[in-house]
Amino acid sequence: MTGTILWFKRDLRVADHPGLALAAQEGAPVLPLYLVEPDLWRQPDADARHYGFLRDCLVDLRDQLARIGLRLVIRVGEAVPVLEALRREHGITRLISHEETGNGWSHARDLSVAAWARGQGVTWEELPQSGVVRRLRGRDGWAAARDRFMAQPLAVPGPARMLDGVAAQPLPGAAALGLGGMPRSGRPGGGRLAWPCWRVFSTNGGRITAGPCPRRLPGPRPVRAFRRISPSARSPYGRPTRRRRGARRRCGGAVTDGRGRCNRFARGWPGAIISSRNWRMNPR
DSSP, X not given: OOEEEEEESSOOOSXXXXXXXXXXXXXXXXXXXXXXXXXXXXXXXXXXXXXXXXHHHHHHHHHHHHHTTOXXXXXXXOHHHHHHHHHHHHOEEEEEEEOOOOOHHHHHHHHXXXXXXXXXXXXXXXXXXXXXXXXOSSSTTHHHHHHHHHHSOOOOOOOOOBOOSOOOOOOOOTGGGTXXXXXXXXXXXXXXXXXXXXXXXXXXXXXXXXXXXXXXXXXXXXXXXXXXXXXXXXXXXXXXXXXXXXXXXXXXXXXXXXXXXXXXXXXXHHHHTSOTTTSOOOOO
């Protein structure tokens, strides 16, 4: 019997997960997989705090998958050897993941996985999960592609069958990956915290001042507020400058960019910021 690997990367959730919905729709047994890649954690932008956050997210994902009859399988190792072993042992013919936006290391790893999939006859489907549009020659056409993606309904997975007989490995500690000991304090992860924290953020003018959100990062400086959604988009709850107030009138109420020009992608707080597809709950 053939099966499908659902490769979780930076999309550690069940809600609105296009890959999970696609895998369930096909009807083949599904193997939810997360790879702990030691080389990834040797990169200069990796830290024990990141790994602590990831562990929390994986525990939460495991519980979410269990509610729909699936079991998260964790394997430790480099992507191509692990995927090849699973292909040989369980007849894997399909690989589903999201289009990851990572660093140079993850890009090179994805190129290696793509070459492996072509060589072994495995279909690898990468699904977009944000406004990033790949393989554009220029920015012309990006807005239309992004708007089509944002207009899609939320992905609701149907019943899925678990691929049986797949052994899992325990999640290694931070020290085993060369990250040192786990920090005593840090940002906890997982959807159970993320959603209440998001509600506080989105209803309080972009400020995290109360409720379930931890206010202080490990270190001397507290997290006081998030005043900007991006370097050029001021929160509508803040007071705009005189030039921006005039530009906003000219734009028919639309939010303007940092130079006072009309921003056709952000017409007010609800449409631009509280979009579940604009603010995916991407851990790490």
